[in-house]
Amino acid sequence: MNEPLVRVKKANKTFEEGQVVALDEVSLEIEAGSFVAITGPSGSGKTTLLNIVGAMDVPDSGEVFIDGELVASGRELDSIRARKIGFVFQMHNLIPVLTARQNVEIPMLPRPLTSKERRARALQLLDEVKLKRRAESSVLGLSGGERQRVAIARALANSPPLLLADEPTGNLDSRTGDEVMGLLHEQRERVGATLILVTHNEELCRGADQHIRMQDGKISS
Amino acid sequence: MLAYVLSQFMVRKGRTLMCLLGVAVSVAMIVSILSISRGMRNSLNSYMKESGASLVVFDRSAADLAFSKVTAEEVDQVRSIAGVEEVSRANFTMIMGPRLGDKAPAGAGLGIIPVFGRFYSERMIRKYESKLIAGRLPSKRSELLIGDLAARKLKVEVGDRFPFFREELLGIPQYEVAGIFETDLSWENLGVVAHAEVVQQKTGPDFALIFVYTAPEDTARVREEVESKIPRLIARRASEFTDRFNEQLAYIDEFIFLLSIIAGIVGVLGVLNTMMMSVSERTRELGTLRALGWTGRRVLGVIVIEGTFISIAGGLLGMGFGYLGTELLLAFFSRGYLVASYLPETFLHGFLLALLVGLLGSLYPAMRASALQPAEALRYE
Numbered sequence: 001m002n003e004p005l006v007r008v009k010k011a012n013k014t015f016e017e018g019q020v021v022a023l024d025e026v027s028l029e030i031e032a033g034s035f036v037a038i039t040g041p042s043g044s045g046k047t048t049l050l051n052i053v054g055a056m057d058v059p060d061s062g063e064v065f066i067d068g069e070l071v072a073s074g075r076e077l078d079s080i081r082a083r084k085i086g087f088v089f090q091m092h093n094l095i096p097v098l099t100a101r102q103n104v105e106i107p108m109l110p111r112p113l114t115s116k117e118r119r120a121r122a123l124q125l126l127d128e129v130k131l132k133r134r135a136e137s138s139v140l141g142l143s144g145g146e147r148q149r150v151a152i153a154r155a156l157a158n159s160p161p162l163l164l165a166d167e168p169t170g171n172l173d174s175r176t177g178d179e180v181m182g183l184l185h186e187q188r189e190r191v192g193a194t195l196i197l198v199t200h201n202e203e204l205c206r207g208a209d210q211h212i213r214m215q216d217g218k219i220s221s
Numbered sequence: 222m223l224a225y226v227l228s229q230f231m232v233r234k235g236r237t238l239m240c241l242l243g244v245a246v247s248v249a250m251i252v253s254i255l256s257i258s259r260g261m262r263n264s265l266n267s268y269m270k271e272s273g274a275s276l277v278v279f280d281r282s283a284a285d286l287a288f289s290k291v292t293a294e295e296v297d298q299v300r301s302i303a304g305v306e307e308v309s310r311a312n313f314t315m316i317m318g319p320r321l322g323d324k325a326p327a328g329a330g331l332g333i334i335p336v337f338g339r340f341y342s343e344r345m346i347r348k349y350e351s352k353l354i355a356g357r358l359p360s361k362r363s364e365l366l367i368g369d370l371a372a373r374k375l376k377v378e379v380g381d382r383f384p385f386f387r388e389e390l391l392g393i394p395q396y397e398v399a400g401i402f403e404t405d406l407s408w409e410n411l412g413v414v415a416h417a418e419v420v421q422q423k424t425g426p427d428f429a430l431i432f433v434y435t436a437p438e439d440t441a442r443v444r445e446e447v448e449s450k451i452p453r454l455i456a457r458r459a460s461e462f463t464d465r466f467n468e469q470l471a472y473i474d475e476f477i478f479l480l481s482i483i484a485g486i487v488g489v490l491g492v493l494n495t496m497m498m499s500v501s502e503r504t505r506e507l508g509t510l511r512a513l514g515w516t517g518r519r520v521l522g523v524i525v526i527e528g529t530f531i532s533i534a535g536g537l538l539g540m541g542f543g544y545l546g547t548e549l550l551l552a553f554f555s556r557g558y559l560v561a562s563y564l565p566e567t568f569l570h571g572f573l574l575a576l577l578v579g580l581l582g583s584l585y586p587a588m589r590a591s592a593l594q595p596a597e598a599l600r601y602e
């Protein structure tokens with residue numbers, strides 16, 4: 001059997017000294033190249049799960065493997081994130097004042113690339129999200145949809161096998177949201193990455209290979 | 222990376238500027254004080270060098286030339302040493318300048334005037350030959366040689382006669398201005414050369430120091446002989462005069478060091494405050510950078526670079542301020558008593574101070590920033 005890209009075994013996560021149970025014995029496996037949708041009410045643990053799968057955090061107990069690598073405290077989580085994960089957030093979280101291109105270059109800075117190589121790659125990615133002509137504009141001057149497209153280009157910068165998106169269209173109107181999702185799927189298919197999407201919008205779950213419904217820190221189906 | 226660091230200054234222009242100015246003021250203060258202290262030290266040195274003498278001989282135990290005594294017998298002993306061509310005796314006092322009737326505006330003429338006592342027949346006086354801007358060298362006890370600044374302050378010209386001392390010394394009621402000189406040393410320009418016998422009426426019969434002239438090849442031997450014959454005295458080459466006073470000047474340096482520390486602490490607090498605010502405002506952004514694969518170390522580096530960058534920029538500005546401030550001080554407030562020399566090591570001192578301030582002030586905020594939990598930081602509103 002093929003090793004799944006993500007494997008979570010009986011992960012528990014609590015906050016506030018155990019008062020808040022964010023993840024309760026969560027286990028799941030995600031195949032490489034698939035599209036996974038996560039839905040559930042607010043506070044059900046979606047972001048917490050995404051953080052654990054994205055090596056942003058470690059569970060209190062249980063195990064997480066990404067691409068065969070164990071994610072545990074004391075490990076080089078930064079390095080796992082840099083190599084394996086691309087994040088797209090609800091709020092674009094771009095660095096203001098910097099240009100679109102400079103934002104896309106941010107994840108590449110720790111890598112041994114020349115500034116020319118970085119620039120070329122950033123421009124190519126901005127071209128993919130149809131923003132090449134705005135490459136040198138400050139992100140402060142971009143619309144919400146354009147900012148999310150820059151964020152997608154940024155997430156793809158290091159060609160990660162795993163893309164994590166936490167309500168990427170949450171702040172957009174539905175038409176712009178659809179455009180951004182279209183672009184996200186297009187890019188995922190182009191690079192063959194796995195996409196885990198957290199959303200409130202059932203519509204966006206259509207076509208998902210796997211649909212995880214969260215409730216009170218558990219997977220309900 | 223650089224673009225990212227610079228972008229932070231753009232986002233926080235006002236605060237960056239304030240912090241930068243804080244460091245600039247600290248560095249300016251230190252640069253200015255150091256320049257003046259070095260200037261004073263060098264001016265004494267070059268004064269001695271300008272005398273043209275080979276050796277300067279004075280009291281070994283005196284903490285300052287003002288307390289040095291060389292007696293008439295000791296002068297004779299030095300004169301009798303083989304190889305000594307000539308000896309010039311010098312004494313020194315400071316007086317409150319005279320008020321010169323209706324010639325000077327009210328209040329003018331008051332102030333401290335250094336008086337250099339010289340024998341007009343001795344070689345030392347000849348150094349002023351090339352410095353005269355008016356008149357001639359004095360020859361009588363009732364004649365004075367006046368520095369350019371002193372002449373302007375007293376509003377006297379060559380040929381003028383006036384009561385220089387407030388009492389009659391040696392029965393001389395009026396002194397005539399024989400000549401006016403100008404040298405590179407402002408405190409000398411502020412002074413007056415009077416006959417040593419007149420000055421003796423104020424200081425007593427002893428001299429403060431003597432200038433000894435020898436052939437160059439005899440200097441070392443004469444120096445040794447002076448010191449062995451008269452252990453109470455010390456002989457120094459005029460060209461290395463301040464070496465003797467380094468001990469004294471070390472106190473000034475200690476004081477400057479202390480001031481540097483205080484200025485440094487002020488600077489560190491400024492950078493610390495600025496960078497702490499910057500880090501806390503940027504919590505979410507730092508979480509994003511971590512999510513994108515930046516290590517805690519890289520975040521630490523960025524914050525330290527930012528703080529150091531601001532501080533060094535402030536330091537460079539402070540060097541400019543320090544220079545301008547010192548020049549302004551000398552031009553408008555010091556009345557010529559102060560001299561500054563701008564040495565490379567002074568500016569290096571300022572630069573190192575700024576560098577240290579930047580590193581120390583940003584280290585703690587940087588550690589805080591790198592210790593942020595990425596997931597928590599991203600939840601931060």
Ligand SMILES: Nc1ncnc2c1ncn2[C@@H]1O[C@H](COP(=O)(O)OP(=O)(O)OP(=O)(O)O)[C@@H](O)[C@H]1O
Pocket residue numbers: 015016020021022040041042043044045046047048049597600
């Ligand atoms: N760092 C934290 N400190 C304290 N409580 C936390 C922390 N992170 C998450 N929680 C709590 O854990 C629970 C799950 O939070 P999580 O953010 O995963 O929910 P979510 O499903 O993403 O909700 P939403 O749809 O509102 O984004 C919530 O009750 C939340 O308050």
Ligand SMILES: [Mg+2]
Pocket residue numbers: 046047048166
């Ligand atoms: Mg959430």
